Amino acid sequence: MFESKGGVLFLAGVGFFVLAFLFNGVIPMLMFRDMPEQTAEQVVNPRLMYQFTELSRRYPESFRTAFGEPTEENCAQALRLGRQVYLGEGCWHCHSQFVRPVSNESLRFGEVSQPIEYQNELQRPVMFGTRRVGPDLSRQGGRHANDWHAVHFFRPKTLLPDSPMPEYPWLFEGDPSKPNQRGLALITYVQWLGSWLDSYPYYEELQDFEREDDL
Amino acid sequence: MNESDQATAAEPRHEDLVDERLVRWYFLAALLYLGVSMTGGLLMALQLVHWNPLNGIEIFSPGRWRFIHTNAVAYGFLANAFLGMLHWTVPRLTLHRVGSVKLSYFIFGAWQVIVLSTAAAFIVGPTLQAQPWVANLTASLQIPFSLGAQGIEWGETPFWIDPVALLGLVLVGVNFMVPIAKAKGPLYVTLWYFMAMFVWTPLTYAMGNFLPEYMVPGVNAGAVGGLFIHDLVGLFVTPLGWGMMYYIVPILLKKPIWSHGLSLVGFWGLAFFYPLQGIHHFLYTPIPMFLQYHAVISTIAVEFVVATVVINFIGTLWGDGRMIVTNLPLRWFYTGMIYYFITCFQCALQVTLTFQKLIHFTDWVVGHAHLVMFGVFSMWIFGFMTYLFPRLLNRPWYSRNLCEWHFWLSASGVFIMFLDLGLAGVFQGYYWAALFPWDVSVNGSQPFWVVRVFAGLMMFGGFLCFVYNLWKTYRGYAPAAATAPAPAVAPA
Numbered sequence: 001m002f003e004s005k006g007g008v009l010f011l012a013g014v015g016f017f018v019l020a021f022l023f024n025g026v027i028p029m030l031m032f033r034d035m036p037e038q039t040a041e042q043v044v045n046p047r048l049m050y051q052f053t054e055l056s057r058r059y060p061e062s063f064r065t066a067f068g069e070p071t072e073e074n075c076a077q078a079l080r081l082g083r084q085v086y087l088g089e090g091c092w093h094c095h096s097q098f099v100r101p102v103s104n105e106s107l108r109f110g111e112v113s114q115p116i117e118y119q120n121e122l123q124r125p126v127m128f129g130t131r132r133v134g135p136d137l138s139r140q141g142g143r144h145a146n147d148w149h150a151v152h153f154f155r156p157k158t159l160l161p162d163s164p165m166p167e168y169p170w171l172f173e174g175d176p177s178k179p180n181q182r183g184l185a186l187i188t189y190v191q192w193l194g195s196w197l198d199s200y201p202y203y204e205e206l207q208d209f210e211r212e213d214d215l
Numbered sequence: 216m217n218e219s220d221q222a223t224a225a226e227p228r229h230e231d232l233v234d235e236r237l238v239r240w241y242f243l244a245a246l247l248y249l250g251v252s253m254t255g256g257l258l259m260a261l262q263l264v265h266w267n268p269l270n271g272i273e274i275f276s277p278g279r280w281r282f283i284h285t286n287a288v289a290y291g292f293l294a295n296a297f298l299g300m301l302h303w304t305v306p307r308l309t310l311h312r313v314g315s316v317k318l319s320y321f322i323f324g325a326w327q328v329i330v331l332s333t334a335a336a337f338i339v340g341p342t343l344q345a346q347p348w349v350a351n352l353t354a355s356l357q358i359p360f361s362l363g364a365q366g367i368e369w370g371e372t373p374f375w376i377d378p379v380a381l382l383g384l385v386l387v388g389v390n391f392m393v394p395i396a397k398a399k400g401p402l403y404v405t406l407w408y409f410m411a412m413f414v415w416t417p418l419t420y421a422m423g424n425f426l427p428e429y430m431v432p433g434v435n436a437g438a439v440g441g442l443f444i445h446d447l448v449g450l451f452v453t454p455l456g457w458g459m460m461y462y463i464v465p466i467l468l469k470k471p472i473w474s475h476g477l478s479l480v481g482f483w484g485l486a487f488f489y490p491l492q493g494i495h496h497f498l499y500t501p502i503p504m505f506l507q508y509h510a511v512i513s514t515i516a517v518e519f520v521v522a523t524v525v526i527n528f529i530g531t532l533w534g535d536g537r538m539i540v541t542n543l544p545l546r547w548f549y550t551g552m553i554y555y556f557i558t559c560f561q562c563a564l565q566v567t568l569t570f571q572k573l574i575h576f577t578d579w580v581v582g583h584a585h586l587v588m589f590g591v592f593s594m595w596i597f598g599f600m601t602y603l604f605p606r607l608l609n610r611p612w613y614s615r616n617l618c619e620w621h622f623w624l625s626a627s628g629v630f631i632m633f634l635d636l637g638l639a640g641v642f643q644g645y646y647w648a649a650l651f652p653w654d655v656s657v658n659g660s661q662p663f664w665v666v667r668v669f670a671g672l673m674m675f676g677g678f679l680c681f682v683y684n685l686w687k688t689y690r691g692y693a694p695a696a697a698t699a700p701a702p703a704v705a706p707a
């Protein structure tokens with residue numbers, strides 16, 4: 001059997017492959033089968049809506065051309081597109097999206113990641129990542145303001161002269177104050193990361209737009 | 216091997232078995248993509264040390280070129296080179312032609328289209344992503360509709376190319392299974408590895424590219440993705456590499472493999488333990504911990520298997536060690552094998568949870584990846600090419616010196632890169648765990664990243680020596696045929 005064609009093709013080829021798939025794939029699938037997968041619409045939350053609305057106030061013209069009004073549906077659209085930009089530009093080869101329970105990571109980034117956080121459309125395929133040239137982004141939402149991200153994506157060295165992160169001027173119309181659709185979407189996506197947690201950084205206090213019209 | 220050793224006049228002639236032109240084409244395509252891939256790697260390396268000359272140009276975005284870097288290596292360089300190798304070895308081992316030469320040419324063409332359109336999609340896909348129709352399709356079909364890369368490492372091939380690539384892989388298997396099925400008598404070790412790979416590769420490809428994209432979300436997708444990256448190395452590249460080693464080393468040494476029993480242990484051990492380890496790429500993730508332990512244990516187990524294979528090859532070499540100095544292909548193979556042993560030994564350590572705390576996410580892993588992909592498999596391919604090109608072109612190498620340069624630049628370049636990145640990884644790990652601000656780790660990595668650029672340039676330089684040498688051999692050199700012994704069916 002060990003040197004026959006059948007043995008090699010069916011036992012080693014198919015058999016061992018399937019066995020490994022049972023262990024590595026099917027068991028986790030069974031374990032998490034009761035955790036429903038959320039859609040992009042379902043993961044839109046008030047904190048994210050705050051940031052999305054803030055974008056619409058800060059960059060009114062760009063925002064109107066790109067997304068129209070800051071509604072929840074449009075926010076879900078922006079999340080989807082933002083995720084695609086994140087994917088296509090290879091951000092996930094320099095940034096991870098999970099906080100490990102070791103190496104002081106929870107002190108640096110925030111809460112350790114839980115399986116439920118990944119049960120949504122925007123984590124299909126999951127954006128765990130394997131390399132950290134830059135910091136983990138799974139707790140990024142709310143850490144920086146939208147305009148910080150805009151300037152940072154346009155030219156990281158403006159903010160951090162030593163940053164090796166690439167520039168993304170094509171997400172803007174020539175100027176960090178004019179993000180295009182992809183730029184706005186990417187900022188929305190980054191603000192979404194971690195916005196679902198109980199602990200939220202609140203680096204920038206959320207303000208009530210209705211009362212503070214001079215924003 | 217045995218079959219071909221006993222070749223008699225009644226048995227098929229080499230010319231009827233092997234389509235040498237196809238082998239040449241595959242090798243040339245492979246070298247072309249290797250050049251592209253290295254350029255992409257250099258671009259990313261230069262970005263990290265702030266020397267990127269193409270900063271801010273959309274189509275040269277380092278992120279997009281990093282996809283090209285890894286994918287051109289896997290699907291452009293390794294796949295093409297190995298297909299060329301299969302077209303030479305399988306017919307000669309089985310004494311039967313491939314299923315259909317027409318199909319072979321079709322696969323060759325189709326595969327280049329696949330590789331090139333993948334590359335094109337990486338470059339322009341993200342630019343076109345913001346079209347309204349894409350958004351509408353995404354929303355209505357509820358599938359991630361990325362025109363550019365898909366979010367699985369090494370499986371970034373855009374989703375609309377995946378089915379075609381999968382079909383190509385199946386056809387490759389069918390085409391080569393025909394001669395293998397016709398072969399009578401016990402099969403040689405090489406063919407075990409190849410046969411298993413014809414089954415594994417399409418299965419792996421389908422699993423990794425379809426499940427996490429369409430069916431399983433979240434953490435499970437991570438588990439499947441880990442299995443995919445792992446199987447792509449272990450069940451696609453590794454069996455081809457070892458199959459090639461079992462074929463070529465006895466030919467060069469003119470004696471059989473030392474122990475058939477160890478060959479058996481090696482093959483079956485690899486087949487059993489290797490695929491079980493996928494999750495070790497995502498240790499300390501939210502994937503259930505007992506699955507992580509299981510991946511760690513089987514990883515350590517496979518190192519014992521690797522040790523048996525290495526012992527077997529050392530046993531084969533025993534008594535002929537001097538040939539490593541004189542015989543260039545053999546030197547490539549055994550150097551690659553030493554690197555293989557180093558990588559696997561490193562693997563047994565770095566897979567433990569203790570090491571993972573420190574080195575996961577750091578450049579340590581990148582060093583490991585380069586040692587195994589370049590130091591082992593690419594070097595074996597270079598050895599095979601060094602052996603085969605004189606036979607394919609019917610003349611000896613233009614310059615033995617350039618061959619030596621190719622060897623020394625590649626072998627030392629990759630080893631410097633490996634040591635350098637390994638050390639960088641340890642530093643990065645400690646900077647992070649010590650909670651220094653992020654820039655400290657980035658700035659602390661600069662010296663290592665600069666060394667990496669130069670190590671990469673050495674590898675690139677070696678590659679250029681090889682290409683130049685090949686070109687000279689092909690063009691300028693007096694085409695006095697039959698300076699090299701014309702290959703008979705019995706491998707010289």
Ligand code: HEM
Nearest residue numbers: 131253256257259260288580581584588589593671674675
């Ligand atoms: C000119 C020589 C090369 C240079 C300068 C180079 C540079 C790089 C860089 C900068 C990265 C990204 C690392 C990161 O994310 O931090 C990378 C990744 C990678 N390279 Fe290369 N590379 C070279 C040649 C090669 C070759 C020839 C191969 C394979 C045969 C290869 C295989 C890989 C793999 C597998 C990765 C992914 C590593 C991971 O994600 O852990 N590289 N390379």
